[in-house]
Amino acid sequence: MAENKTVLREASNVVTLEGTLAEVRHTEWKNGNGLxxxxDIEVAPNEVxxxxxxxxxxxxxxxDNAIAKGYQTIISDYKSIAEHGRDQADKVRITQGKIGLNEYYSQGILKAYPQLTTNFVxxxxxxxxxxxxxxxDVELFVKNVTEEKVKGEETGRVNLNGYIPLYGGKVIPFTFVVTKEGSQYVENNYEKGSTVNVFGKIINYKEQKVTTKTAAFGEDKKEITSITKREYLVTGGNDPYDEDSKNAFNPEIIKKALTERETYLEGLKNESSNENNKKSGFGGSAPNNKPSKPVEISDDDLPF
Incomplete structure (x- = not known):
């Protein structure tokens, strides 16, 4: 049978980055205990x-914490494009980065964006x-595979939707897009509830194009168009793990982790609501101190 441990193992989750250091930003913790x-790392023109x-x-x-010391060295010694110009900027490499999510509530709506983290540069x-x-290069517990559509039209690519188990038994939802060449294989072989290992490219492309609209009289008009492309593009992957493999994620443990995630998100939402109530001052609605209801997940929301 699949892994029977009650604790969800952390997925293999490796991000490799190599590029020119474009900018460094840092903030000290309010309690002074860390930072x-x-x-910003530039890997190609218009791609940071x-x-x-x-x-x-x-x-x-x-x-002393070696991670913090490493960060301090970056802040004090590394040269960036922003501070020293492109010719003097350092080339940097990250070999053990990770994919994560930046999640927060804004006006009661959950916002979630992919986030890259690292301990060493x-x-x-x-x-x-x-x-x-x-x-x-990431392991994923598959939720489903869906056709990618742009403005209602199929692109020939598919979205691979699933969950990445993180440290401490947590999971995050994540969507990858699969190249046209690999889409049919993924559709035919990556079934919901399976554990897979995929690899590919992180794309974060942004460009502004300026065109000129010629005027019959007076000055010509310049029009600026922004082109943005952000995706995690799967260029290859392995066969799904056999369900009897010790490396296959146990669906019951994933289900438990998803329930705990919903509880966490409910707390995050309440915390955001309470912060907004504090800011509202006189006349604002009172904080809700009632205990929250147990979180329930319907079978339709589960990837198995």
Whole structure:
């Protein structure tokens, strides 16, 4: 049978990035115990990926945290395009990044966006080979496969929808898009409830095009068009794991993790609502202190 442990194992979840350091941003924690960092990494013209990280300055035993020290080195020593210009900017490489989600509630609506994180960033030496790229290699518990449509028209590609188990027994929903060449295989072989390993490219392309509308009199009019393309493109994958494999995710454990996720999201929503109530001041609605109802997930929402 599939893995019978009661704790959901963390999926293999590896992001590899290599590019030119475009910008570094950081903020100290309010309590002074750690910091957050954001790196913009350019892998191609008009294609920049943002990677985030956070760390306490000290470990539980009081010793220095190597992750925080690494972030501080980036902030103080690494050269970015924004600060030093393109010619002097450092080339950097990330080999153990991860895919995650940035989730929050805004006016009662859940917002969720893919997010890349990392603990370590390496600066390339001048004599090292430089190969700009943004790639992923991830295990996924399949929910379903659906046709990709743009403005109601099928593109020939498919969306691979599923869940990525994270550290600590958590899961996040995630959607990949599969190339036309691989779509038929995925449709025929990646059944709901199966565990698969896929790999491919992370695309975050943004370009502005300026066109000129010629005037019969007076000045010509410039029109600016923004072209944006963000997707996690599956270029290859392996056969689904055998259901008896110890590496296949147990559907019952996934179901439990999804229930816990809904409870977490309910708490996140209440927390957001309470924050909004505090900001509303006099006349605002009172916080809801009633205990929340147990979260129930219908069978239609489950990937099995």
């Amino acid at each position: 957050n960092i954001e790196l 990926h943002t990677v985030k990280g956070f760390s306490k300055y000290k470990k539980a035993d009081g010793t 390496n600066r390339l030496d001048a004599n090292e080979e430089f190969n700009p790229k943004a790639e992923f």
